Amino acid sequence: MSVELLATIMNFILFVVRIYTIGMIIYIFMSWLPGARESVVGQFMAKVYEPFLEPFRRFIPPLGMIDLSPIVAFIVLNLFSQGIVAIFNMIVRHFY
Secondary structure, eight states, X not given: OOHHHHHHHHHHHHHHHHHHHHHHHHHHHHTTSTTXXXXXXXXXXXXXXXXXXXXXXXXXXXXXTBOOHHHHHHHHHHHHHHHHHHHHXXXXXXXX
């Protein structure tokens, strides 16, 4: 595999993670709007984001009305992105 192909794959994965993160932010803000999560868009977003958020909610109970589990989910997504970049850098160093 060439370095350019690996860079393209890495950039695509990072792009997908960014889009997923932005969508999760929108999904979280939808909870502030009455009825937004019951809409067709809200139900679709729940199918996309709830499976990712649920494991964090099991370990991090809400503090009253504040749910801190999305913050941990964002940290995990960020660490995943950094891990992809670190793996790419290790592979590139191996080629050169």
